[in-house]
Amino acid sequence: RKEVEQDPGPFNVPEGATVAFNCTYSNSASQSFFWYRQDCRKEPKLLMSVYSSGNEDGRFTAQLNRASQYISLLIRDSKLSDSATYLCVVRYPYGGATNKLIFGTGTLLAVQP
Amino acid sequence: NAGVMQNPRHLVRRRGQEARLRCSPMKGHSHVYWYRQLPEEGLKFMVYLQKENIIDESGMPKERFSAEFPKEGPSILRIQQVVRGDSAAYFCASSPEREGIEQYFGPGTRLTVT
Numbered sequence: 001r002k003e004v005e006q007d008p009g010p011f012n013v014p015e016g017a018t019v020a021f022n023c024t025y026s027n028s029a030s031q032s033f034f035w036y037r038q039d040c041r042k043e044p045k046l047l048m049s050v051y052s053s054g055n056e057d058g059r060f061t062a063q064l065n066r067a068s069q070y071i072s073l074l075i076r077d078s079k080l081s082d083s084a085t086y087l088c089v090v091r092y093p094y095g096g097a098t099n100k101l102i103f104g105t106g107t108l109l110a111v112q113p
Numbered sequence: 114n115a116g117v118m119q120n121p122r123h124l125v126r127r128r129g130q131e132a133r134l135r136c137s138p139m140k141g142h143s144h145v146y147w148y149r150q151l152p153e154e155g156l157k158f159m160v161y162l163q164k165e166n167i168i169d170e171s172g173m174p175k176e177r178f179s180a181e182f183p184k185e186g187p188s189i190l191r192i193q194q195v196v197r198g199d200s201a202a203y204f205c206a207s208s209p210e211r212e213g214i215e216q217y218f219g220p221g222t223r224l225t226v227t
Contacts, residue, residue, distance in 0.1 A: 043204055043218040044156065087155070099208070100146065100169060101216060105155035 001026055006088050006104035014112050017078045021107045023071040023088030030102075032091035033064055035073045037084045038106065044087055047073075078111045085109070115140065117207050117219035118187075125225045132192040132199070134222045138207030144168075145188040146206045146216060147180060156204065162188060195226045 006023045013019050025033075033050040048055065050062040050071055061074040071088055088104040118137040126132050138145050147159040161169040162182035173180065177195075182188040192199055202223050206216035 041202075041223075043220050045218070046215055049215075099144065099216075100158040100161055100172070101148075101156075101206075102158065103148075103156040 002104075003027060003102045004088055004090050004104035006107050008105060008107060010108040010110050012110045012112060013078055015078060015080060017111075018074065018076050019078055019109060020075075021073045021086055021088070021109075023073075023104055025069050025071070025088075025090045025102075027090065027092070027102075028066075028069060030090045030092065033071050034089040034091070034101075035060075035062060035071075036087040036089050036103075038087055039084050044089075044103075047086070075109075078109075080111050080113060083109055083111045117142075117205055117217055119203075119205050119219035119222050121222060122220060123223050123225070125227060126195045127227055128196055129194050132195050132224055134190040134192075134203050134205075134224070136188040136190070136205030136207075136219060138188070138205075139209075139217055142207035142209050142217075144208045145182050146208075147188075147190050148204045148206065150202045150204065150221075152201070159190070192224075195224070197226050200224055200226045 004025050035047040036044040037047045038044045048057050048062050050064045052064050054063045059076045063072045085106040085108050087106045090102045120135050143164055145162045148156040150156045158172040160173050160180045165184050177193045179191045202221045204221045205219045208216050
């Protein structure tokens with residue numbers, strides 16, 4: 001079983017649509033969770049951290065369910081510029097010897113005009 | 114404030130040659146991480162270094178790969194006797210401290226082995 005699993009997509013949506021991505025992780029001791037965005041042949045860029053209480057940044061809303069080990073990202077009013085691969089990322093336990101990030105394989109979003 | 118810098122951006126090597134990839138962390142960051150992204154795959158952790166120390170190398174292949182982060186100068190990821198399967202994008206990230214939540218990524222080095 002992969003440590004972080006995502007639906008690879010692609011998700012093809014029209015401009016203005018609402019789209020949701022889901023992710024599950026296997027290590028129940030994981031402490032920190034993120035969504036990164038990666039454009040084609042570019043480096044990953046942090047989109048937002050994910051908190052247990054849920055958090056919102058403009059059109060983006062992230063949710064975390066620790067009991068189900070499930071993370072989600074909701075994008076409202078999709079823009080053409082949102083087209084990218086969205087990476088679900090988990091950081092190993094806080095205070096451990098390491099600080100590595102575990103990446104899902106990503107979900108491809110294509111917003112159509 | 115310059116971001117994470119990596120060079121070269123593109124590197125072509127023949128099978129059997131050595132590849133050296135360099136990473137300069139963001140100013141004030143003392144922790145460096147290397148990740149590899151194979152074609153059509155996700156990023157995979159390779160190694161985590163602090164100045165002059167390897168903290169976690171659990172993702173490094175056992176042979177041919179090594180990494181260092183000297184007291185002065187950039188972090189170096191070295192691949193000896195490259196093979197076609199080493200062709201990938203290698204990303205470096207940095208953070209200001211071990212418990213730093215955010216890791217900032219460089220633009221990557223695309224290694225092609227012919």
